[in-house]
Amino acid sequence: MNKPDPIPARLAALKTTSTPDLKKQWRDLFDSEPPPFNRRYLESRIAYRIQEFAYGGLKPETIRRLERLGEELDGGDKKKRGMRLDRDRPITGTRLIREWQGVEHIVTVTADGYEWQARPYQSLSAIARAITGTRWNGWVFFGFKNHRRRT
Structure with a gap:
């Protein structure tokens, strides 16, 4: 008789950890x-890593294919590649949720900035200013700690 796979239970437990x-x-x-x-970011990355160790990661040819696709997008431009690899910025599609004065505000990270209330923004600080009417560090407003921009 096969032993049940412990990985699904371990992944489910992340929600309550x-x-x-x-x-x-x-x-x-x-x-x-x-x-x-x-x-949510921590949960998703930890879940992936657990599965990667249990079942194996991406095959080398898949990694090469992804790199080629990335190079097609950035044309081999090292500055753009650095943006693609920027670990300080949440990945595209991440939703940032912040309650302000009883109203929940949802910001989506896009490929070239952020979106709030169906409008594009270049920075979280601009969104924080639009929400509060005062100047804020957007990273602080949305709860990021120890954010350091690369130079």
């Missing part, structure tokens, strides 16, 4: 400090 425990798992799985992104 405390944030400090998620960060500990990150350190154990990635051998690095967790990034200052939201909880």
Whole structure:
């Protein structure tokens, strides 16, 4: 009789794991400090890493194919490639949720910036200013800690 696969249960448990425990798992799985992104980001990356270790990662030819596709997008431009590999910015499609004065605001990370209330923005600070009417560091407003921009 086959033993049940423990991985689905381990993945399901991530939803109820405390944030400090998620960060500990990150350190154990990635051998690095967790990034200052939201909880959902940590959960999704930890879930992927658990499956990667259990079932294997991407095949080398898949990695090469993805790199080729990325190069098609950025034309081999090293500056654009750096943007593609920028770990300080949440990945495209990430939704940032912030409640302000009883109203929930949802911002979506896009390929070239952010979107809030169906309008494009270049920075989180501009969105924070639109929401609050005052100047804010957008990263701080949306709960990112220790954000350092690369130069």
